[in-house]
Amino acid sequence: MNFWKGESSQIEDLKNQWFSMEEAIEELALDGNKITESSFRREANRVDLNKEFAQIGKPQIKDEKLEGKGRPRKLYNRAFVEALRSFAISNTYVRVEEEPIDYFISNDWKDDIEVEFKEVMNNYLDNKHIYSAVDELTRIVGETIIQKYNAIIGQNKFLIHQNKKLEDSKEYYIGMYRGVEENANMLNNLAGFIKSDISESSAMLSKKEEYHIKLTLNINQQLEEILELLNDIKRSGK
Structure with missing residues (x-):
């Protein structure tokens, strides 16, 4: 019974924990999730505030x-931080590395900055501290541009690697084509030789056949002459 009371007390303590953005980033860094403030803001937008997280309640912001x-x-409760840890931050850098190159060629990355700007500006305007926004906006621009720059470098390395693979494949298929071409030439030469040999053999067979026919006719003629001679002898004997 005391065990369950202790566990319930721990859960309540977790539910009542709140973190500033800086504290949340430090908390996430304990697991090796080193992220910037702009990355934190972007990933925070992915958290589902209506989804219960384990036993510590729904993610909240105040x-x-x-x-x-x-x-x-802004303060973020423990459920919010754990949600970031579990399904948002864990694959942030994987997504950056796998961003399609079109994302950087188009203006999508500019739109992302604009969204962050509007959120920050509205916050400052609502509280009438517009002049305090400059440093934060400058930091957002710097962090976002650096992140996109690093992502483009990664994309460039990936494309160079892919290009090298394509070049290797090209050389491989060129070699295969040359090999097939050489084999085709050998087969053509062999076919020509066989055709020539068949023609020569056919000509020789024709000559032999003609010779045998003449020889047979000659023998038949001689046999007829012998037969005629025998008939003459037979008639003379009578």
């Missing part, structure tokens, strides 16, 4: 008012 004129900062 604003915490700070002393002075600073704008409120």
Whole structure:
């Protein structure tokens, strides 16, 4: 019974844990998920706030008012951070490496920056601290451009590798074609030789056949002459 009470108490403690963005990034970094603030914001948009996470409830976000004129900062509960850890951050860099090259050739990456800008700007405008937005917007631009630059470098390396494979395949098939061509020439030469040999053999057979016919006719004529001679002898004996 005490065990279940202890476990229930631990779950409640987890439910009541809240993190600033910086604290959440540090928490995620404990598992090797080193991400930037712009990456965190982008991945945070993927979290389903209506999906229960394990036993610690649904992911939540709230604003915490700070002393002075600073704008409120966002806080994320433990369920939100664990959701990021489990299905959002885990494959962030895999997705970046596998981004189609069209993503960078088109203006999609600019649209992504615009979405982040609008979110940040609206937050500042709502709290009337527009001049404080410059540093954060500059940081977002820098981080996003660096990330896209690194992704394009990865894409370029991938394309170079693919091009090398295509070149190797091209050389392989050229070699195969040459081999087939050489074999075809050999077969053509062999076919020509066989055709010539058949023609010569046919001519020789024709000559032999003609010779045998003449020889047979000659023998038949001689046999007829012998037969005629025998008949003459027989008639003389009578």
